[in-house]
Amino acid sequence: MPGIPLRNGGPAARIAVIPGDGIGAEVTPQAVKVLKAVAVPAKRALEFVEFDWSADKYLREGVTLPAGAVEMLRDEFDAILFGALGDPRVPSNQHAADILLGLRFQLDLYVNARPVELLHDRLTPLRDRTEKDIRLMVFRENTEGLYVGIGGNFKKDTPDEIAIQEDMNSRKGVERIIRYAFEYARKNGLKRVCMSDKSNAMTFAHGLWQRVFKAVRQEYADVDSRHLYIDTLAMELVRDPRQFDVIVTCNLFGDIISDLGAQLAGGLGLAPSGNIHPGKTSLFEPVHGSAPNIAGKGIANPLGSVLTSAMMLEFLGWTAEAAALRVAVRAALHENYVTPDLGGEKKTTEVGDWIAARAAKIASTSS
Numbered sequence: 001m002p003g004i005p006l007r008n009g010g011p012a013a014r015i016a017v018i019p020g021d022g023i024g025a026e027v028t029p030q031a032v033k034v035l036k037a038v039a040v041p042a043k044r045a046l047e048f049v050e051f052d053w054s055a056d057k058y059l060r061e062g063v064t065l066p067a068g069a070v071e072m073l074r075d076e077f078d079a080i081l082f083g084a085l086g087d088p089r090v091p092s093n094q095h096a097a098d099i100l101l102g103l104r105f106q107l108d109l110y111v112n113a114r115p116v117e118l119l120h121d122r123l124t125p126l127r128d129r130t131e132k133d134i135r136l137m138v139f140r141e142n143t144e145g146l147y148v149g150i151g152g153n154f155k156k157d158t159p160d161e162i163a164i165q166e167d168m169n170s171r172k173g174v175e176r177i178i179r180y181a182f183e184y185a186r187k188n189g190l191k192r193v194c195m196s197d198k199s200n201a202m203t204f205a206h207g208l209w210q211r212v213f214k215a216v217r218q219e220y221a222d223v224d225s226r227h228l229y230i231d232t233l234a235m236e237l238v239r240d241p242r243q244f245d246v247i248v249t250c251n252l253f254g255d256i257i258s259d260l261g262a263q264l265a266g267g268l269g270l271a272p273s274g275n276i277h278p279g280k281t282s283l284f285e286p287v288h289g290s291a292p293n294i295a296g297k298g299i300a301n302p303l304g305s306v307l308t309s310a311m312m313l314e315f316l317g318w319t320a321e322a323a324a325l326r327v328a329v330r331a332a333l334h335e336n337y338v339t340p341d342l343g344g345e346k347k348t349t350e351v352g353d354w355i356a357a358r359a360a361k362i363a364s365t366s367s
């Protein structure tokens with residue numbers, strides 16, 4: 001996606017790799033293989049350092065995000081390539097909260113960019129929609145909202161139990177993500193920004209979103225801006241996705257709407273994302289989770305992680321290599337060299353090998 005601000009732009013970059021749990025550990029090595037394959041003909045250096053932070057480590061050692069990890073990632077790496085966290089053996093999801101949400105919060109990765117792009121007509125479940133109809137960007141606020149973990153239980157595990165989870169929204173946090181969405185639209189010549197909230201029910205928290213949106217949109221008279229309540233947005237996205245170029249919303253709604261968007265474009269196996277703080281170490285991950293239902297079978301779709309890697313390369317300023325990855329993914333979809341979720345019969349590693357070879361070839365002819 002053009003318009004994602006650069007971190008590095010130089011001929012070498014250091015990438016921290018956190019494969020995580022389940023299919024995260026299956027798809028991430030495929031993406032690393034593809035990245036290595038395009039770096040060679042491009043004569044650029046990518047250094048990968050892998051970290052085994054996962055449910056296994058948590059269950060073995062009681063460690064989630066090790067002490068000093070945030071500072072190390074911030075100071076020694078340009079980007080983080082992340083798989084997924086989540087394991088049925090950790091019902092509290094404590095390790096994911098500490099590692100994934102911990103990195104989003106502590107690295108202040110306030111932009112969660114989740115593009116929805118249909119790469120082959122046959123992949124959308126919507127009747128009569130084609131590639132040109134489904135191409136939009138969801139910007140999810142990524143450091144606040146219902147995710148901050150403020151709350152608690154009173155009289156836990158009794159019939160009188162009370163559970164409270166606070167929705168924390170700061171003016172600074174709301175303003176920076178809304179402003180980012182407008183800037184992105186302007187830089188990319190996109191005409192329409194839609195802010196979505198639930199201010200009719202959540203009058204305090206989302207009343208703030210309303211007020212900030214009204215103020216910020218004044219500065220972007222060249223962009224058409226509108227507001228939809230989140231329930232209506234969900235409906236409109238399915239009814240007619242052509243209406244949308246850029247959507248900006250809060251943390252929880254962005255989580256939900258990005259899965260809906262992923263399905264419009266072929267499913268979670270294809271959906272990429274970037275957790276970004278412009279100019280600082282940022283984290284790139286597929287939208288999907290650890291998929292325990294298919295983990296260990298070797299059939300997870302690695303293309304979401306490959307497209308995620310393309311976003312990461314763009315963030316690093318490697319636009320030609322990013323384009324090579326995208327062209328290779330499109331080719332795999334057109335030639336139906338895909339995993340079962342997309343109707344094929346290829347294995348995760350077969351698709352990874354195919355994309356690596358194709359992307360290297362494209363990169364060598366374009367360099």
Ligand code: NAD
Binds near residue numbers: 083288290291292
């Ligand atoms: P999920 O995304 O793991 O899976 C949802 C469905 O999509 C499953 O049927 C799965 O098989 C399918 N799917 C997902 N990715 C796929 C791929 N690459 N190829 C083929 N099929 C794919 O969501 P879930 O089942 O709700 O969650 C499982 C675990 O993952 C939970 O612990 C959850 O908290 C965690 N999770 C983690 C992240 C993350 O680390 N960023 C994101 C979402 C969910």
Ligand code: IPM
Binds near residue numbers: 287289
């Ligand atoms: C995602 C995931 C996470 C989220 C979970 C694992 C906490 O669903 O990255 O979309 O809700 O942000």
Ligand code: MN
Binds near residue numbers: 256259
């Ligand atoms: Mn999610």
